[in-house]
Structure formats: C-alpha cells, structure tokens
Amino acid sequence: MERVGSLLRARGLCREYGTGAALVSAVKNIDLDVNAGETVAVMGPSGCGKSTLLHLLGGLERPSRGELQLAGRRMDGLSEKALARLRLSTIGFVFQAFHLVEELTAAENVELPALLAGRSMRAARARAAALLEEVGLSDRAGHLPSALSGGQRQRVAIARALSSEPEIVFADEPTGNLDSASTLDVLRLLERLRVAGQTLVIVTHDERIAATADRLISMRDGSFIEEMRLAHGSSTRLGELAGFER
Amino acid sequence: MGKVFLVSRLALADVRRHPLEAGLLLLAITAATATLALGLVLHGVTTSPYQRTRAATAGPDVVAGLVNLKLPPKVRKGPLRSGHETIFGTGEQPSKARTASFDALAHAPGVLAHSGPYPVAWATLGVHGITAGVAAEGRDRATANVDQPLVTKGSWVGSGDAVVEQGYANALGIHVGETITLNGHSFTVSGLAVTAAVPEYPDAESAFGVAPFPHPGLVWVTRAAAQNLAGTHPLSYLLNLRLRDPVKATAFVDARTNLPLSLVSAQTILQKDAKLVEVEQTALTIGSWLLGLLAIASVAVLVGGRMTEQARRVGLLKAVGATPALVASVLLLEDLGLALLAATAGLLIGWIAAPLLTTPGAGLLGSAGAPSLTIATIGLVTGVALAVALFATLAPALRASRLSTVRALANAARTPRRRVALIALSTRLPVPLLLGIRLAARRPRRALLGALSIAITVTTIVAVVTVRAHQASQKIAGFSAIDNPRTDRINHALLVVSVVLIVLAAINALFITWSTAIDARHQLAIARALGATPAQIGAGLTAAQLIPALPGIILGIPAGIILVAALSHGDKTVVPGTWSLIAVSAGTLLVVSALTTIPARIGARRPVAEILQAELT
Numbered sequence: 043m044e045r046v047g048s049l050l051r052a053r054g055l056c057r058e059y060g061t062g063a064a065l066v067s068a069v070k071n072i073d074l075d076v077n078a079g080e081t082v083a084v085m086g087p088s089g090c091g092k093s094t095l096l097h098l099l100g101g102l103e104r105p106s107r108g109e110l111q112l113a114g115r116r117m118d119g120l121s122e123k124a125l126a127r128l129r130l131s132t133i134g135f136v137f138q139a140f141h142l143v144e145e146l147t148a149a150e151n152v153e154l155p156a157l158l159a160g161r162s163m164r165a166a167r168a169r170a171a172a173l174l175e176e177v178g179l180s181d182r183a184g185h186l187p188s189a190l191s192g193g194q195r196q197r198v199a200i201a202r203a204l205s206s207e208p209e210i211v212f213a214d215e216p217t218g219n220l221d222s223a224s225t226l227d228v229l230r231l232l233e234r235l236r237v238a239g240q241t242l243v244i245v246t247h248d249e250r251i252a253a254t255a256d257r258l259i260s261m262r263d264g265s266f267i268e269e270m271r272l273a274h275g276s277s278t279r280l281g282e283l284a285g286f287e288r
Numbered sequence: 289m290g291k292v293f294l295v296s297r298l299a300l301a302d303v304r305r306h307p308l309e310a311g312l313l314l315l316a317i318t319a320a321t322a323t324l325a326l327g328l329v330l331h332g333v334t335t336s337p338y339q340r341t342r343a344a345t346a347g348p349d350v351v352a353g354l355v356n357l358k359l360p361p362k363v364r365k366g367p368l369r370s371g372h373e374t375i376f377g378t379g380e381q382p383s384k385a386r387t388a389s390f391d392a393l394a395h396a397p398g399v400l401a402h403s404g405p406y407p408v409a410w411a412t413l414g415v416h417g418i419t420a421g422v423a424a425e426g427r428d429r430a431t432a433n434v435d436q437p438l439v440t441k442g443s444w445v446g447s448g449d450a451v452v453e454q455g456y457a458n459a460l461g462i463h464v465g466e467t468i469t470l471n472g473h474s475f476t477v478s479g480l481a482v483t484a485a486v487p488e489y490p491d492a493e494s495a496f497g498v499a500p501f502p503h504p505g506l507v508w509v510t511r512a513a514a515q516n517l518a519g520t521h522p523l524s525y526l527l528n529l530r531l532r533d534p535v536k537a538t539a540f541v542d543a544r545t546n547l548p549l550s551l552v553s554a555q556t557i558l559q560k561d562a563k564l565v566e567v568e569q570t571a572l573t574i575g576s577w578l579l580g581l582l583a584i585a586s587v588a589v590l591v592g593g594r595m596t597e598q599a600r601r602v603g604l605l606k607a608v609g610a611t612p613a614l615v616a617s618v619l620l621l622e623d624l625g626l627a628l629l630a631a632t633a634g635l636l637i638g639w640i641a642a643p644l645l646t647t648p649g650a651g652l653l654g655s656a657g658a659p660s661l662t663i664a665t666i667g668l669v670t671g672v673a674l675a676v677a678l679f680a681t682l683a684p685a686l687r688a689s690r691l692s693t694v695r696a697l698a699n700a701a702r703t704p705r706r707r708v709a710l711i712a713l714s715t716r717l718p719v720p721l722l723l724g725i726r727l728a729a730r731r732p733r734r735a736l737l738g739a740l741s742i743a744i745t746v747t748t749i750v751a752v753v754t755v756r757a758h759q760a761s762q763k764i765a766g767f768s769a770i771d772n773p774r775t776d777r778i779n780h781a782l783l784v785v786s787v788v789l790i791v792l793a794a795i796n797a798l799f800i801t802w803s804t805a806i807d808a809r810h811q812l813a814i815a816r817a818l819g820a821t822p823a824q825i826g827a828g829l830t831a832a833q834l835i836p837a838l839p840g841i842i843l844g845i846p847a848g849i850i851l852v853a854a855l856s857h858g859d860k861t862v863v864p865g866t867w868s869l870i871a872v873s874a875g876t877l878l879v880v881s882a883l884t885t886i887p888a889r890i891g892a893r894r895p896v897a898e899i900l901q902a903e904l905t
Binding site: 093094097100102103122123126127128129130131133135137139141142143144145146150153154155157158159160163166186202206 | 704705706711715716718719722726730810811813814815816817818819820821822823824893895896897900901
C-alpha cells in the first residue's frame, strides 16, 4: 500500500496528569512520523512514558496538547465514537498482558474485532481460522487462554490485532511477560509482519526487540532523546540478537 | 479479645470506606423489616374499638337474622301459634316454622333480654346521583335495652327520617340534614350512628347470612317506614339477644345450627369488623415476604459487587497473616451489624407508621391507638433481618476468605463462566446484544438475582393490576360503584408495598448494572481497545440487564395472578386484560432500560488505557 507522506504523524504531542504542584508530564512535546510499512521501536526504561505515548498514538488516551494524524486524518479532535471506529478499521493493538477475554477460546478472541465491525459470523470465523493458521496456532483454536502458554497467548493477541487488517499495529512490550523461547516465537512473528509490509510501532525496554526494527527511538522522561535508523531490521541475526540460538 | 477488637475495627472501617453501599444495604433490609413489623403489629387492633362500641350501644351477644327474599304464597294474618304470645306484630309474620324459631330463641334458656325482631326492607338508596343497595331496619323511637345504635351526629329516627350507619355514610359521603331516597321515597338524614349488632360496612350482610345484593349498607328508619318500603315484598327480620353469660355466645350459636335462621355471635361480628384491618395485614405480611426476598437479592448484589472491589483488601489482610476465618468474620460482621441496625429501624418505622394504617373503620368508636411491639414480633423481625444478611453474605464471604493471596493481591476477578451456546448465539447478533449476552452469561448468579428482582416486582405490580381488575368487575348492575372501605384498605396497603418494592428494585437494577460494569471493566476495555464504541458498550451493559429481566417478567405475570387467587379464599379471580399485562411488561422493560442507562454510560466511559494498565500494576 503506497501512501504519500507519513501514515502516522504527531506534532508537539503532550500528555499531562494532575494540576499545579502535582502536575506530571508523562509525554513531552513529541514529534513523530511513521511511514507505511515501517517498523518503529521506541525504547526506554520503565516509567519513561512509552506506554502512554503508544496509548496516545492509538487513540486510547487523548493528548493534553499537540496534533495527531493517522492515515491523513486528524485524530486529536475526534469523538470517542470516531476514535473507536478508527481503532476498529485502522489500528491493531498488542499488549504486554495479552488482554485476551478469559472466557473466550483463542478462535473466539480472534473473531471479536470482526464481529464488532459487524461482519457475518461465517466471515469472522474464516478470518480467525486463517490468522490462527498464520501464527501457527490452528491446533489451539478451541483452547481457552488459561490453557495456553504465554507465547501462545501473545500470538493469539497478535492474530486478533490483525483481524481487521489494520494499517498500523501498536505493540506495547509484546515480549515483556514471556520467557526466552516464547520471545523468539513472537519476534519471528513480528518480523514476518514487518517483511509483509505491516506498519508496526513497538515500545519496549528490550534492546533485542528494538534491534529488529527499521528505526529505533530512545525515550527518557517523556521525551525522545535519540533516533537511529537501522539497516533493514535484523531478521537474519534474529536468534543471535534475541540472545539465544535455535 | 484482641481478635474481636480487630474484626470490629476492620468491619467498621469498611463501612466508613463504603458509606453508599452500607446505606443501600441498610435501606434494603429496613424496607423488608419495616413492612413485616407493620404487618405484625396490626394484629388485634380492632378489638378495643369494637368493645367500646359494644358497651356504648348495649351490643347484643347474639344476633338472629331471618331473611325473606321471595314473596310467600300467602301472608298469614293473626297469631301463628294459638295460646302463645308471638313476638311478631300483626301482618309482618314470616313462615310458621321460622317464627317459632325466633320465638323460641327469645325465650331460650340463658337469654337475659332481647330486642326486636325488627323488620328489615331491602331497598335501593339514592344520594348524590349514586344508587346502592341497603338494608333498611325498622326501629322504634324508644330506646331498646339491647342494641340501641349510638347516634354520633344528629338525632335518632322519626317519621320521614333515616339514620345512616356511620361507616356506610362515610363511604357515600352522606351528611346529616341531606335528603336520600329509599326505593324512590325521600327521607331526611336525621343522624349517623354506630352499632355492634351488625358488622360495619361492607360486611352488614353477614348479620343476615344472605342478602339480595353484595355489600349492602345499613340505614335505620321507623317500623312503619320499613313496612312501607317493602311494599308487596316480604320483610326480613333481626332479633338481638343478650345472654346471661356472654362468653358462651359462640356455644349458644353452635348449639342452634339446625334453626332456619342465621345466628351470629358478637365474637363473629368482631371478627368481621377485624377483617377490615386483616386484609391490610395480609397484604403487608405478604408484601414483607416479597420485600424480604428482594432484600436478599439486593444484599447479594451489593455484597457481590463489593467483593469484586475488595479482592485486593482481602489479599492485603491475608498477606499480613489474617486467617480465612478472620477475613470471613470481618465481612460477615459488617453485614450482620447492618442487618441488626436495619431490624431496629424497621421495628421503629413499623411501630410509628402502624397508627396511620390501623384506624378501625368509621363504623366503630374511637381509634386503635399505637399497637404494641411484642417479644415475638421483635424476635421475628430481627431474625428475618439477620437471615437476609446471612443468606446473601455467607457464600461470598467464604469464597473471599478462600481466595488465594496472590490472586487477591493482583485484584484478580473471579474466573467468569463460559456458556458455549450463548457465546455462539451472540455471534449472530448486533454488537450491543453480542456484548449483553456475553456479559449476562459470564455471571449467571448475578443474572439470576436480576431476574429474581424483576420477577418479584412484576409479581407485585400484576397483583395490584389483578386486584384493580377484580374491583372493577365488582360493580353491580343498577348500582353505582361506591367506595368500599376494604378495597380502599387493600389499595392502601398494596400502594405502600408497591412503592417500597419498586424503589428497592430500582436500586437493585442500578447496582447490578454498576457491579457488571466494574466486574467486566477489563473485558469491556478490551472491546473498546478493539473498536467498540462507548455507545455500544453502554447498550451492551443495558442489554445485559434486560436479558434476565425478560424471564423475570414472564415469571412475574402468572405469579402475580396466582398470588391474588391464593389470597381470594375461593372468590373468582379476574385476570387483567391482555393490554394491561403488555403495558406492565413493556413499562418494566422501559424502566429497566432507563435506570440502567446511567451506570452503563458511566461504566462505558471509563478510560480504557487506565483499566488496561491497572492489570500490570
């Protein structure tokens, strides 16, 4: 998909909590452009504002100040309903804590965005089956999240994020709750998405994940402090970068 | 001792932390206990006014009624039993056998004195454009030694005058000095009076055993006027007896069941007068049981909702060494303490409010005064309050005490239920219904409580509608529908119960929705992160309440009709019209939707990122 200019564009993005002496600036004056098909990693220590930034970019939180555009459309002034519609059609989320619905099976979790979009049960089911196949979990489709390993849960969450064919996927510490083997599985999956042209914004404090991106942004105390363009991700050295061999 | 102090302090601290929940719990149990106390303290409140009326009117111990509703083939002239003095005057005699019975009664052993027999003409009364049936009793101007009605306003009967029984006058709005018609003849109302010989309106009929129309009123006219009113129709008669031993009145009546007369004792008349308050008492007692059930649902919802919020607190207590028993004790003590407070408040409210509902009826003298609280009443009301709290709290308290410390500290909600069939069904439905069905299905106990709450409320509303339909059907052809004190009292009691019940059910609906929003906040935040709009989430939360409301309504409709039928003591129950029932169903659904919209909207607008982040902290 070719797009003139940035798919995601942020200018002077700020997020503050509290007032007066209790004012906390979680995100300070962020400028960011993400092109279609690009993978951007935002790195920084815990509490530096990475997750808040991701929530702002994905429309889960509203900025205190600044402009935000996604797919050429201003986001910062949109109503809750319009933001929800935008998330449904354009954005996919992957969370550190997976956030799968406990009482739904893997397949039912993946079907959820399609059903929310008003697609037919048959279409939602077919799409979920294809995505679970893609993430290698066809044989776990009928399992509840509690019966899946951490890595499997995150792969289900990734499949769910892709269900509505989003233009951009935001991943918040996608391997934060995973062991080394599961981390590698998820990394491989994210790499496949990158190669397939899926736009990705990943926040992490793990350098090994950041090294797989096209661009790496370092963040501290709510501000970007450094930006680095990587050659073409590091897919060929994935195992080495992840710190283990297979 | 230290442990007791600790448990008490923790329970008290929790009440202070959640004043709204504590207040609502108090309100729910108080509503049930106050209604129960009201029902219980009404017992026997008509006894004093009846005895007072009896003393003031030289009330009889036994009343014998002889009713002639058909024209006899021949009206005999002269004495019926030669050689014996008859108590009937010339030209008024009924059949020989019945006359003989009256005669025998008046001279029976144990009879100290008698008055009458007084002739009674069945007549149609007209006043203020109203027509109604009455028994017009012919009386002498002279004072009778047994049953001399006490004139409370105006004066006793004279030629062209009528004295109206006070309860009946009250129902028709008749005042002294007004003109009424009896079978088309005009009479001036010279006075209003009370009697202990005939049960007050609408039960005068029981003094005769039978009457040509239901619920006749009672008026007194002169003997001549009664004769004149009867015209060619035969007269009926009333004979009042005073016994040497009034306590044996019931035995006197029971020993003479073979007589072709209707005999009633003063005890029976007292019971008939007490019926006025009894219907009120029955409605309140049944209402209190319904409220008790509703209170269980309310308390269970409140406790369940609080447990969802309290998981972390339970974890903290257990982390610092509290045993499961101590945790359960804190939760139980809090609710049982509130239940005791509610029982006290309920008893006080019942005791204070009872005089408002215990007026003995206009046909008796004086008021009943404040009913007394007996030990049994206090015990029963307190027991019900504690049982409600225990029944609703025990299971959640034990479950919370057994919760793993780690899960509790993580504020992990109970694992929701998975209903495969409902999840599959929901995929074919629009988003609000998809969310609503899944929300309802994940907490079946809460859905059941919601359904129970609606079922009880609809049962009461349908019972009220059924009673109204029955009252409307009671209109007698040719007569106007006039105020029936018993109907008024039933309506009064039903109104009290319905209002309390509806308020409680409304609070339940609000709380169930809020508890659902809190409990499902994570699931709903995920749905919003995936693109569900706040409106869809709000509609889903409302749908989750409407789904259990439907079976509640379906159950409540027949339950309300059956309840009235069970209390009608064999009277035919009039089933309300289809449109009335449809209106009740639609109205209930509308009210539930409107009520749940507020907490649903608040719940749907909670910040998504905050909820999802909270899972990590």
